[in-house]
Amino acid sequence: MRSKIFEFPEQTAGKWYFLLQSFLPQLLLTFFLIVMVSFLSVTSPHFLKWENIRNILDQSALNIILGTGMALVICSGGIDLSVGAVVALSGVLMALAVKGGAGAPLAVAAAVMSGAFVGTANGLLISLLKLNPFIVTLGSMSAVRGLALIITGGIPIYGFPPAIVFWGSGNFGPVPSSVVLAGITALAAAFILNWTRLGHYALSIGGNEEAVRRCGVPVNFYKTVIYIFCGITSALASLNVTARLNTAEPTAGWLFELDAIATAVLGGASMRGGEASISGTVIASLTLGVLRNGLTILSIPSYYQQLAIGLIILTAVIVSEIKQSSTPA
């Protein structure tokens, strides 16, 4: 569901037109996804196999987890560039906890705590000191990555217990565990965004922070909580990717923040704030997943992926810009 508050549709416009307008990015994306899936299933006999669809879901899960956290941050008018570095740091801390004799739950808790800690630091710096989120998270990206490199000495840590590896390559029946993790994260984020005070305030802060502050809302608190949520989703993503590769390394999660921003924006989040969609983010992740998988299935070199993804993102920005300029502010 696309969330936008303070919207006053003109009474003259029809109900269907209004619905179409408010779901436009998701509809276009779904349309594009359907076109691509039908093209690929005609072109390659291997595309529609359950095994391959399972691959796509499994691989999109990571982007869904990262994208939902990023969507919340972006809709509050901020941005979090430290996502990839948090993935590395919490993976490394999880590995250290495991090597230090801690059980799997404790190790995962350590990862989540470290994500939440970086989120808190980001949020406090941005909200209390009124610093630019881009610069703050750029700094914390470098600092956190540096910390991960110092802790490990740059050397990857191998070998995790089965309880952790399960979250990377295990299954709940026919469904990969990563998909379950992504589903829970997306549902939680959708609930927060659409039905809780935190979500509504996040959208309002993105729309007009000063107005929300003058209404007596503790803006700093809510902004910090949003960054903490993003840190926690990064830690969950780290659990997935670390378990999948069975390796914790300080260079993990390289440029994950760009994928996360791309999925959030493709899914209908506005970089100006005040708008975001979790369902859109999920569809965007699936679209990118299908694109990557399709290019591999057709044996096309990975460089084309970058070109194609770039074109899609540019198109998404153009569409959302035209839509924004056509809706009453």
Next chain:
Amino acid sequence: MKKNSFVTRFLFLIPALLAALILALLAAGCGPVKKEGSTPAPTPAPVPAATGLNPRVLEMEKALLAQLEPLPQLNTGDKIGALVITLANPFWVGIKESYEQAARELGVQVEVMAAPTEGDKKSQLETLEAMVAKDYKALIVSPIEPFNLVPGVVKATQRGIKVVNLGPPINKDEVVKNGQDRRPHSCKFRRPGQAGG
């Protein structure tokens, strides 16, 4: 809304154009690959020419071939997938060209894929998983590190695709462990170098 409704009405054209562009890109991309794979060489020449090589090397090669099982039938047209580390590194481009040349000589089809960058372990695994879903007879993998391709190799062996490990070794114990975790039967996996082609 009134002012720009004209523009919004034509917004559906944009993704359609984009879809057309990307489809064209896909078509352009897969064109040459298919052509290359489907032209078997008319003259198979499995034994390399002996001119200009160090005689010791020839001797070693002869000894090596004597130890191996007799070479399988040629010109079967079997499809073999190869996964290298990255084509941004000239070394792996050389490996790719050698694979393709060897495939022409032996009369098989080979498709070489790679990760986008040297350190992108996740993408390499995802590429392998997509390759496993296709109908390759065998896969030749060069993992970035000992662990990153383990889940993909387990999937391949469970589907009965033979996996050959070339270059950096994969952690064999982990493959067996991972395979046993999923299914009780033992995991048949070839040792590195045992069946190099």
